[in-house]
Amino acid sequence: MDKNVSELVSQLRELVGKQRAYGQAAGVMYYDAATAAPRGGAADRGKTLAVLSEVSYELETGETTGNLLHALDAVKEQLDFVTRREVSEMLRSYERTKKIPKEEYIAYTVLINDADAVWHKAKEESDWASFEPYMEKIVEFNRKLACWLAPEKKPYDALLDEYERGLTMEKCDAFFAILKERLVPLIHQITEKGIQPDDSFIHLDYPIEQQRKLSDWLMNAIGIDREYCSIGETEHPFTNGFSKHDVRITTHYHLNDPLSSLFSVVHEGGHALYELHVSDELQDTTIGGGVSMGIHECQSRFFENIIGRSRGFIHNLLPELQTLFPEQMKGVTEELLYRVANVAKPSLIRTEADELTYALHIIIRYELEKQLIEGSLAVSELPTAWNERVKAYLGLNVPDDRHGVLQDSHWSGGSIGYFPSYALGSAYGAQLLTEMRKTMDFDAVVASGDLKPIRDWLTERVWSKGSLYDPQEVFEQAAGAAFDPTYYTDYLTRKYSELYQL
Ligand SMILES: [Zn+2]
Numbered sequence: 001m002d003k004n005v006s007e008l009v010s011q012l013r014e015l016v017g018k019q020r021a022y023g024q025a026a027g028v029m030y031y032d033a034a035t036a037a038p039r040g041g042a043a044d045r046g047k048t049l050a051v052l053s054e055v056s057y058e059l060e061t062g063e064t065t066g067n068l069l070h071a072l073d074a075v076k077e078q079l080d081f082v083t084r085r086e087v088s089e090m091l092r093s094y095e096r097t098k099k100i101p102k103e104e105y106i107a108y109t110v111l112i113n114d115a116d117a118v119w120h121k122a123k124e125e126s127d128w129a130s131f132e133p134y135m136e137k138i139v140e141f142n143r144k145l146a147c148w149l150a151p152e153k154k155p156y157d158a159l160l161d162e163y164e165r166g167l168t169m170e171k172c173d174a175f176f177a178i179l180k181e182r183l184v185p186l187i188h189q190i191t192e193k194g195i196q197p198d199d200s201f202i203h204l205d206y207p208i209e210q211q212r213k214l215s216d217w218l219m220n221a222i223g224i225d226r227e228y229c230s231i232g233e234t235e236h237p238f239t240n241g242f243s244k245h246d247v248r249i250t251t252h253y254h255l256n257d258p259l260s261s262l263f264s265v266v267h268e269g270g271h272a273l274y275e276l277h278v279s280d281e282l283q284d285t286t287i288g289g290g291v292s293m294g295i296h297e298c299q300s301r302f303f304e305n306i307i308g309r310s311r312g313f314i315h316n317l318l319p320e321l322q323t324l325f326p327e328q329m330k331g332v333t334e335e336l337l338y339r340v341a342n343v344a345k346p347s348l349i350r351t352e353a354d355e356l357t358y359a360l361h362i363i364i365r366y367e368l369e370k371q372l373i374e375g376s377l378a379v380s381e382l383p384t385a386w387n388e389r390v391k392a393y394l395g396l397n398v399p400d401d402r403h404g405v406l407q408d409s410h411w412s413g414g415s416i417g418y419f420p421s422y423a424l425g426s427a428y429g430a431q432l433l434t435e436m437r438k439t440m441d442f443d444a445v446v447a448s449g450d451l452k453p454i455r456d457w458l459t460e461r462v463w464s465k466g467s468l469y470d471p472q473e474v475f476e477q478a479a480g481a482a483f484d485p486t487y488y489t490d491y492l493t494r495k496y497s498e499l500y501q502l
Pocket residue numbers: 267271296297300
């Protein structure tokens with residue numbers, strides 16, 4: 001590397017350091033808003049975020065940045081592999097973000113901050129009308145965003161690509177068609193059989209203070225180093241990763257449903273493990289985080305379901321539950337807990353849905369988003385359209401918008417096109433499990449209570465790579481084959497046929 005090139009690289013490091021500083025500042029404010037900040041502070045916070053986002057926009061798209069990235073791109077043969085990838089990814093963001101007018105970019109940051117605050121209250125009070133004007137603006141911005149980013153694409157395709165590079169409606173349609181074809185009959189068979197385990201013990205009072213202790217146990221059980229990962233409490237659980245040394249997960253405790261937070265913690269814990277295990281050489285670069293939402297949800301759903309809802313995990317979980325909740329868990333057997341944790345039953349809330357009916361929740365959101373963005377569904381019609389689809393797909397009546405259209409935080413957070421990543425990630429996980437089983441006695445490892453072999457496998461094949469490769473490449477390197485959704489439908493068919501003796 002000649003002197004000129006090393007000078008360019010040190011300028012790059014300086015730029016990345018600044019970008020990270022502003023990114024982290026905004027991220028901490030987001031986390032603070034969701035966990036600790038008083039509701040009345042939203043408007044002031046919006047002003048601060050506007051200032052931060054303007055600086056971020058300029059750092060990402062300014063002339064100096066453009067010149068530097070183009071200069072580095074011109075000598076890319078002399079750059080090491082990591083820096084070359086970093087430059088190409090930054091150049092991609094530079095070119096994409098530059099297409100968004102600065103005023104719109106800043107205004108959207110402020111809008112999302114306001115929308116999030118309004119959504120919290122709207123959800124609490126089940127008051128769609130107060131959120132509707134914000135949703136109007138969010139949809140309108142996302143339509144414009146799609147045109148700015150990729151005018152040659154169908155708008156919703158452009159948005160899907162934001163969360164999972166390369167994902168299109170065509171791919172989603174084909175994927176969801178397979179899920180519907182294979183899973184809907186299975187759900188019907190279970191419903192017709194009409195035999196469900198007695199889950200009354202799970203609706204007793206489970207004191208929040210004890211549930212917090214359970215969260216500590218869970219984080220420890222899946223191997224999270226608490227030195228670098230904390231847990232907070234929010235309306236809607238999420239994970240924030242600022243670096244591999246500062247990851248925050250959150251949960252929401254329900255007095256009469258400890259499984260809700262339990263599986264949320266394991267889910268968010270899966271996201272956290274991914275961020276915590278990115279290779280040290282990617283630390284301080286722009287490619288030191290998880291590569292896409294699909295790959296991220298693969299990790300979280302793998303921990304939540306494939307590990308968390310397995311017999312082996314339940315075997316280790318039960319004694320802990322019985323210690324923390326001796327009265328509530330009296331007489332509960334391993335078999336009963338396993339069955340209750342895996343009840344397949346249409347329900348209203350996506351984050352609490354079982355593995356089998358979960359995909360239907362995603363399909364509902366996917367179809368609605370598609371219509372919203374193509375303009376065949378007005379925002380004002382969204383609650384009705386939501387309720388109709390829940391009736392059609394899940395056979396349930398939605399009692400209020402809190403349990404319907406207002407339940408998720410994604411839209412108020414400005415994310416349209418995110419939801420399919422959950423189903424895709426779940427399906428990725430089932431295929432990785434098949435690959436893992438080739439060299440590991442997976443069930444024995446989970447039952448042993450020491451998940452290190454699984455973490456090591458995922459670290460080597462997925463986590464350590466950060467964003468060094470495109471999501472599809474990361475998946476194929478890990479799975480050793482192209483994506484095939486039938487691994488997922490086979491996994492679910494096997495699991496639920498055994499559970500319900502079909
Ligand atoms: Zn997740």
